[in-house]
Amino acid sequence: MLNLFKKKQDNLPDFWKEYETKFQEKLPKEIAETRFVVFDTETTGFDIKKDRMLSIGAVAIKNKSINIADGFEEYISQETFNPKTVKIHGIIQNERIETLSEEEAVKTFLKYIGNSVLVAHHAGFDVGMINEALSRMGLPKLKNKVLDTVNLYRGTRIISNLINREKSYSLDEIAETYNIDTKDRHTAAGDAFITAIAFLTILGKLNNDGKINLKKLFRV
Amino acid sequence: MKNTIASRIADFLKNYPPFNLLKKEDLLMISKQVKVKYLEKGKLLFAEGDIGHKRFYVVNKGAISLERDNEGKRETIDKCDEGDIFGLRPLFAKENYLINAIAEEETILYAIPIKKFKPLTEENKEVGNFLIQSFASNTRNPYAEAHKGKLISEKEPVENQYQPNNNLFELQPAPVTRKVVMTSPETTIKAAAQLMSKKKVGSVLVVEENIPKGIVTDEDFRDMVATGAFGIETEVSKIMASPVICYPQGLTIAQAQLTMMKHHINHICITEDGTPNTKVVGILSEHDIMVSEGHNPSVLMKAIQRSSSTNELKKIRHKITLLLRGFLAVNIPLNHISKIIFELNDATIKRIIERCIKKLPTPPPCDFTWISLGSQGRKEQLLQTDQDNALIFEDVPEEKLEETRTYFLELARKVNKRLNIIGYEFCPAEMMAKNPKYCLSLNEWKDQFTNWIIDPGNDEILLCSIFFDFDISYGNVNLSNALADHIFSLTKENRKFYAVMGATTLRNPSPLGFFRQFLLEENGENKDFFDIKKRGITPLTDAGRLLILYHQVKNISNTAERFEKLAQLEPNNKELFLACAYASKVLLKFRTQHGLENRNSGRFIDLENLSKEEKIKLKRCFKSIRQVQELIKYRFEVTPYI
Incomplete structure (x- = not known):
């Protein structure tokens, strides 16, 4: 058994090993020192197995600021024709955007995220999409810790019988509450940026006692 | 990429x-x-x-x-x-x-x-x-646009700031502009006019080696050049007003205004010693005085009513806060302050609703009322807190109901959003008109209150206490009055309801004992904050609401005013009720000052930072709370187990 496991390890490509090594380093305790990668995927649909990613957009946050220079925006070329991809193909062709194969895109994404904490709105879906792509490449799942802004936002709401806390808040609702401009809504990078601002605002609200740290954030 | x-x-x-x-x-x-x-x-x-x-x-x-x-x-x-x-x-x-x-x-x-x-x-x-x-x-x-049309392009910021420490606006130093647009007596009228138009100012000072010789204004051009009396190649010294009215530095606004009135001028030159024989230091214009007067309530009110964007309203709101600071600093009575601030807040809400109605493609399908709840409803909202509001619309035929609601929900969404932008945060309990639960027809509201009052659980009482303190902000007052009448018909002699509501009122016991301990432990280590809202303001507000409901008095939602009314209605408890009215004002002022100092809601007070006098004052307030709670306990037969 042990041998088999080891053998599998050996077969993994270098970029994956590199990615894995980054996790030997422990995450910092303080939020200010932690690198968060807020990301979003644009897809052909909502079926994790059948649908494919069209683009991945992400921004990195450290010490309560989004560093625009440390951003990620890649478009993925589609192997099979899908009517849902027509619109984005149009954009790609018109603006002459370079596209990557799914493998290449995921590979650069892994390099970009490292061991950062991932943040996404309805994170389960976006992480699922990436994991499916990884499995098509014969690779294990993402190893990063993940935060979901739906869940975090819920944590900012008061505990009251008068409101339904279990409600699943959409990105639009959160943007309206925090008065965030939703201009580039429905592009992966645009949504990632909106989510990042929402995430920063939520952190501010959750930190009303000034004592929040990474550990507590995962418990919200 | x-x-x-x-x-x-x-x-x-x-x-x-x-x-x-x-x-x-x-x-x-x-x-x-x-x-x-x-x-x-x-x-x-x-x-x-x-x-x-x-x-x-x-x-x-x-x-x-x-x-x-x-x-x-x-x-x-x-x-x-x-x-x-x-x-x-x-x-x-x-x-x-x-x-x-x-x-x-x-x-x-x-x-x-x-x-x-x-x-x-x-x-x-x-x-x-x-x-x-x-x-x-x-x-x-x-x-910036604001700098146009003045005799300046820049201002000394310090002198322009509203100084809350100074007693009256009129006694503050008048705003002096340091960078003066100047020209020489030999300049032609044409060149002077070109200079003025380039600098976008209404007048130019004529100087010789920085000594003021005269002043030329737009008016002089009109009266003496455009009429044909002088050609544009004439020297400005021929048409300038001379000598120039000069004053030394440190002129107050009142003095400046009087001088301008007396001499029929709108600029005063400031020189080193106040005579036209020394160098120019700056200039003071009527326009600048008017602009700095922006902190005056009537000016603000006009500005609100004329505002044409949410951003403009946001800036006005900032000035309202400055005004509040100034009022508190000079100890103007709190009920006077509350009224002014309430009126300004109220005008802001009205203006926003007015503008939002115009933004919608069609006018409202029927009459409606926008009601403000909670502290704005009680006219006690001095600091900006959360927005609590609801909407009542006229009864419409069943088949039109949802269509009508859709219209008002859209209106409410716009209004709530803009209130949020100017600084009223969204209500965390979503008690806002954009919530379909609080955007109802009159009949639906009546049913809603019937349910709350007939079977009052904890949530229902909480909702009642929020909705009983309403104030109409916009629309048809008959709708909110009809709802108030309905509430009174339900609560009249409803002992069960009063008992439950009384129990809620007593939920926050008077902090007297707790506080006295603090007074003793003056050098103690307890650095915990004191929640003035929960322990002081809410119990009083709750008590006032319950008692006024018991007397079926409509249209008074302010806690202090409620107790003053109660003092009239029950002469035998006059002293207690007046003490409660006083306490309500003191606590509110306390909270407001605290909030302004710390840029927050002022709710949590650090006892260590209070003076002995302040502590005694608070203690006196809490005594009144305890007494009125006793009265409620006996009057409404509140049993502890409810």
Whole structure:
């Protein structure tokens, strides 16, 4: 058994090993020192197995600021024709955007995220999409810790019988509450940026006692 | 790589100087280097004496207050809103910051790296000049609209600030402009007019070696040039008014106004010794006085009613806060303050609703009432807190009901959003008119209250207590009156309801015992904060509401006014009720002052920082709370187990 496991390890490509090594380093305790990668995927649909990613957009946050220079925006070329991809193909062709194969895109994404904490709105879906792509490449799942802004936002709401806390808040609702401009809504990078601002605002609200740290954030 | 986010940042920046002067590709290059920074309300970005950051800042959302320490007191020098730049010092000098920058509200900043930006300022002269002027004058935007049409292009910021310590507006020093537009007596009328039009001012001072010789105004051009009396090649000395009315520095607004009235002039020249024989120091114009008078309630009221954008209203709201600060500083009675602030808040809400109705494609399908709940409903909202509101619309035929609701929900969504932008945070319990639960027809509201009152559980009582304190903000008063009548018919002699409500009122017992302990432990270690809302204000508000409901009195929602009314209705309890009215005002003032000092809701008070006098004052208030709670306990037969 042990041998088999080891053998599998050996077969993994270098970029994956590199990615894995980054996790030997422990995450910092303080939020200010932690690198968060807020990301979003644009897809052909909502079926994790059948649908494919069209683009991945992400921004990195450290010490309560989004560093625009440390951003990620890649478009993925589609192997099979899908009517849902027509619109984005149009954009790609018109603006002459370079596209990557799914493998290449995921590979650069892994390099970009490292061991950062991932943040996404309805994170389960976006992480699922990436994991499916990884499995098509014969690779294990993402190893990063993940935060979901739906869940975090819920944590900012008061505990009251008068409101339904279990409600699943959409990105639009959160943007309206925090008065965030939703201009580039429905592009992966645009949504990632909106989510990042929402995430920063939520952190501010959750930190009303000034004592929040990474550990507590995962418990919200 | 495509740059969706950087392009969006460029899209924002390009609307504001100096970024509007940059080439498109330079702007995009800078945008790629931006850091988007989030600041919590009250957060210090940099302090006086701090080493200059590697970046300067542009406000994307929110507001930054630039402050200077002046003999231990923080003085606001400037307030930066959307699109304003600040923190430029490191761009020009390797000195430390001379001011403090604090987030006045939750703020998002774009931080721009100086290293990347500096080459652009050297390359593009216009950009460089803008920044130098902006930096030197301390005005963020020397080209701003507000600076047009005055005899100046820049102002000394310190003298212009509203000084809450000074007693009356009229006794404050008048705003003096240092940079005076001047010309020589030999200049032609044409050249003088060109100068004035270039500097966008209404008058020019004629000087010889900086000694004032005369003044020429727009009016002189009209009366003496346009009439044909003088040609445009004539020297200005032929038409100037002379001698110039001069005064020394330190003129108060009242003196300046009187002088202008007496001499029928609208500019006063300030010279070194106050005579026309010494050098010009500055100039004082009627217009500047009017602008600085912006903190006067009637001016603010007019400004609200004429406002044509949400941003404008937001700026007015800031002035209202300054006015409040000034009022509290000079100890104007609280009921007077509350009334003025309430009226201004109320006018703001009305203005927003008015504007939102116009934004919708069709007028309202039927009559409606916008009601404010909670503290605004009680006219006790001095600091900006959350927004609580609801909407009642006229009864419509069943088949039209949902269509009508859809219209009003859309209206409410717009109004709630704008109230949020100007500073009323969304109600965390979603008690807002945009919530379909609180946007109902009159009949639906009646049913709602019937359910709450007939079967009062904890949630129902909470809802009742919020909704009983309503005040009509906009619309048809008959609708809210009909609802009030319905409530009274349900609560009349309803002992069960009073008992439950009484129990809720007593839920927060008087903090007297607890507080007395604190008084004894003056040197103790207990540094816990005191929740003045929960322990002081809420019990009194609850008591006043219950008792006024018991007497079926309509249209009084202010707690102090309720107790004053109760004192009339029950002469035998007059003393207690008047004490409660007094206590309610004291606690509210306490909270407001505290909130202004700490830029928060003022709810939590650090007992250690209170003077002995303040503690005694609070203690007296709590005594009244205990007594009125006793009265409620006996009157409504409140049993502890409910």
